[in-house]
Amino acid sequence: MRTLYILSHDLRKKGNPILDESLDRNDIVFPIFMKDTKLEKLSGASLWWVKDSLKNLSGNLRVERIPIVESNGNYIHILKQIVNENNIQRIVSQVVPYANSANGLDEIKGYFTSKGIGTKWFEPNNLLSSESILKLKINFGNFKQFCSTMKNMTVNFDSENEKGLPEIREVEHKSENHEYSKWERDLSGFWNTGEEQARLILGSIVKDGNANKGNSVLSPYIRHGQVNVKAMWKALGEEDNINTEAIKRSLLWREFFYCSYARRPESSSISMNRRMENFRWSSEWSRLINWKEGKTGFPIIDASMRELWGRGWIGNQKRLLVSDFLAKLYSVKWTFGAEWFMDTLVDADEASNYSSWQWISGCSDFSWPFFKIYNPLKKSRSLDPYCEYVKMWVPELNDCPVEYILNPEKMPSDPEINYKKPDKTYKEMREMALSGYKKFNKNDNLS
Ligand SMILES: Cc1cc2nc3c(=O)[nH]c(=O)nc-3n(C[C@H](O)[C@H](O)[C@H](O)COP(=O)(O)OP(=O)(O)OC[C@H]3O[C@@H](n4cnc5c(N)ncnc54)[C@H](O)[C@@H]3O)c2cc1C
Structure with a gap:
């Protein structure tokens, strides 16, 4: 089946459930990255990270390039074009549990299902499921209580074995070529954005207890999905020391903030108090x-x-x-x-x-x-x-x-x-x- 894969916070090959499932199903996968401010704010340095990571990922997926498709609030219209131009039969993506992104995916699902195109949305890069992020009972005034609730939860972690690749093809669609500005070129001097680098950092924290005063410096890799947080949680749990404990606690803050933001999207501009x-x-x-x-x-x-x-x-x-x-x-x-x-x-x-x-x-x-x-x-x-x-x-x-x-x-x-x-x-x-x-x-x- 010809499958359009809309990449989001999952810019990795290894342990990527969407690629793994496509391999099992014998699908032909057409990856794109969608940029639309109506779905999610992405600009400046984090957009540079995406561009750089897509270069690395396209190498790993053995395609010339993975285009960044800009849709300016018009994502259904642009997706319709891509679906038609490439004879797409199914659309897959990972949920990002911000309200705008989740609503956008609902809209995409509604529209394309009515046109006979299948859709499947995968779980977000979080310890909690998307349902728990929205529904778990939380007292937002009490982080400690949240930590104890989390301690009793099982984090469902699917193994990260290298399974091989499905057939990957580049979509036929006109998209802009992104040149780097001077600022972006300067950022490149500080970072190696690939998933391999993320694994190296995590490995050295877990094996050698190597974290800069409890800071892993993994946040950009986590944000863009080059680290699977469930796998990270599991790896940290296998090596309990002060550093790994501190990093696990930080990951809980991340979950806590996701629960808060997913339920109160207005908090990007209006004080919760x-x-x-x-x-x-x-x-x-x-x-x-x-x-x-x-x-x-x-x-x-x-x-x-x-x-x-x-x-x-x-x-x-x-x-x-x-x-x-x-x-x-x-x-x-x-x-x-x-x-x-x-x-x-x-x-x-x-x-x-x-x-x-x-x-x-x-x-x-x-x-x-x-x-x-x-x-x-x-x-x-x-x-x-x-x-x-x-x-x-x-x-x-x-x-x-x-x-x-x-x-x-x-x-x-x-x-x-x-x-x-x-x-x-x-x-x-x-x-x-x-x-x-x-x-x-x-x-x-x-x-
Ligand atoms: C004003 C302000 C704005 C911030 N904006 C962001 C942001 O846009 N993106 C972002 O990822 N983090 C943000 N943080 C949280 C935190 O500062 C960074 O995640 C952290 O500095 C990353 O360093 P690390 O990877 O070494 O973290 P570690 O201590 O190694 O923690 C592991 C991971 O847990 C998560 N994490 C750590 N601390 C926090 C925290 N306090 N809240 C939520 N998640 C956390 C990150 O994904 C991080 O990589 C912000 C904090 C403040 C005070």
């Missing part, structure tokens, strides 16, 4: 620009933001630090930061990103409270005491003594050092943020 929708955020846009460009005057924040731009990735601690800084010390609404992350992260994932931003800015129903504010000076001392990281990403501080990098408010003016120290001290910014929050609480209680 509706009260916070009335909060008076700052409209000083220069703050947002300084934050994006890594020019806040706080070296650890600036280095992290420049790494985010340069590498498309920063670790969890730095994500927490810079998002807390924007939403609290700068009091800029979390949605602006979240959209910047969606554009600049190679692992940009709607569920994890929007939920994390809501959590850190005190706007979700399971939040880190607004009055808990990270101190970037203290964090700088604990994360980078010798300022090696800062010097790597903020080269204008190369000749600046460490004591001033750790305490930029005291940095003397030096014409040799082309770095702007902060306009306000951490203490002043913290007081302003807290007094704004206090005022808001008072007015809110009166109304």
Whole structure:
């Protein structure tokens, strides 16, 4: 049977249930990647990751290329063309449990079933099934309880044996050739996007306990399906140590955020704690620009933001630090930061990103409270005491003594050092943020 395979968060050959089933059924498979903002937000760094990964995957599937089909909200119309041009008899894809993507797949199923074309949607790259993501009873105010529920659940894991390939063909369809921009070419210098690399990293974590302080740096591979999270969960479970335990806990956060986001898709732009929708955020846009460009005057924040731009990735601690800084010390609404992350992260994932931003800015129903504010000076001392990281990403501080990098408010003016120290001290910014929050609480209680 001629089968159209719409790739999404499953850019791998090994242990890919759709390819395995197609082999068993003797199907001829036509893979495409669909890009449509109505189904899912995909741009910037994560789109670059997709382009690069598709090159690797087409090599593994032994086809010249896997096209990225852009449908601009018109996915039924474009799919209809592809189905007709290629004599397609069946469409398969993996579910992405965001509401828009899931609704889109429902629409596709409805339309093509009525035209006599078969469809089959496979389970998402999650520990939970798509049904549990939507229906499992969860108290969103209690992550610990979620972890205990998860402990009692069996993760159904299908083995990852290499089965061989079904017949794969390239679709006949006009699609754009994607050239890399300079920024994308620079990203290429940092990453090897293929599934083989993901397996190497996971293997070294499991076998040698090799994880950078509990960080696997697997998030882009997980986001794009080059790692099967069920297989990862199983492998980590076989080698219990502090690192593997920490990574398993992180995977539970991911499930938790998927459950939250799948049920409340509006949380990409509206605070889950509706009260916070009335909060008076700052409209000083220069703050947002300084934050994006890594020019806040706080070296650890600036280095992290420049790494985010340069590498498309920063670790969890730095994500927490810079998002807390924007939403609290700068009091800029979390949605602006979240959209910047969606554009600049190679692992940009709607569920994890929007939920994390809501959590850190005190706007979700399971939040880190607004009055808990990270101190970037203290964090700088604990994360980078010798300022090696800062010097790597903020080269204008190369000749600046460490004591001033750790305490930029005291940095003397030096014409040799082309770095702007902060306009306000951490203490002043913290007081302003807290007094704004206090005022808001008072007015809110009166109304
Ligand atoms: C403001 C903010 C925005 C974020 N946006 C994203 C995003 O767009 N995409 C994304 O994958 N993660 C996001 N995270 C979560 C987390 O920072 C990254 O997943 C993590 O830094 C990836 O590093 P790692 O692969 O070394 O994680 P590890 O600690 O090795 O964890 C293993 C895997 O678990 C998942 N994970 C880890 N921590 C979290 C978490 N807190 N929430 C959800 N999943 C987690 C990731 O898939 C990760 O690869 C965000 C966090 C914050 C604070």
